[in-house]
Amino acid sequence: MVLPVYVYGMSVLRKVAPEIPENYKGLDQLIEDLYDTMRASDGIGLAAPQVGKSLRIFVVDTTPISEDKGDPALKDFKKVFINPYILKEWGDSWSFEEGCLSLPNIREEVSRPSQIRIEYYDEHWNLIEEEYDGIRARVIQHEYDHLDGKLFVDHINPIRRKLLSSRLNAISRGRIDNDYKIVFPKK
Ligand code: NI
Numbered sequence: 753m754v755l756p757v758y759v760y761g762m763s764v765l766r767k768v769a770p771e772i773p774e775n776y777k778g779l780d781q782l783i784e785d786l787y788d789t790m791r792a793s794d795g796i797g798l799a800a801p802q803v804g805k806s807l808r809i810f811v812v813d814t815t816p817i818s819e820d821k822g823d824p825a826l827k828d829f830k831k832v833f834i835n836p837y838i839l840k841e842w843g844d845s846w847s848f849e850e851g852c853l854s855l856p857n858i859r860e861e862v863s864r865p866s867q868i869r870i871e872y873y874d875e876h877w878n879l880i881e882e883e884y885d886g887i888r889a890r891v892i893q894h895e896y897d898h899l900d901g902k903l904f905v906d907h908i909n910p911i912r913r914k915l916l917s918s919r920l921n922a923i924s925r926g927r928i929d930n931d932y933k934i935v936f937p938k939k
Contacts, residue, residue, distance in 0.1 A: 761924025799898035
């Protein structure tokens with residue numbers, strides 16, 4: 753089921769999300785809803801807080817950008833990360849233009865370390881440990897931030913951020929033109 757996306761200004765996006773218990777009943781449905789919502793809004797990643805659920809889970813699917821970026825590693829990079837933990841980040845920091853379904857129509861260059869080692873559970877509760885670099889690492893770092901109440905605009909310099917403030921305010925008032933359903937703070 754496609755769910756509305758919570759945008760900038762909603763408090764759930766600023767919470768540190770708790771882990772999902774292994775007996776969590778709605779897990780399969782939540783995973784399906786995350787994939788459906790990500791696809792419907794043309795995203796390449798979506799974290800549960802973005803659909804109003806404060807839980808440590810996100811999905812990614814970079815297939816739609818693999819041709820554009822000329823990176824075969826992005827094709828079929830589609831998976832769910834449950835209770836993930838980034839064990840290590842290293843490598844040269846590099847800039848990449850990020851966007852976010854919770855910050856419609858805003859794109860900014862963000863600098864992050866190039867490599868990560870992450871531990872997480874898959875949908876069958878197998879514990880997995882992997883290393884990623886390049887755009888795959890970047891997408892994971894961005895989604896992982898959502899579980900800790902962080903947004904990509906937190907990583908840009910204060911001057912750039914100040915320039916964005918009126919657009920961020922407009923988003924939190926729902927004054928945006930986007931083609932997917934959103935939830936914004938009520939007055
Ligand atoms: Ni995001």
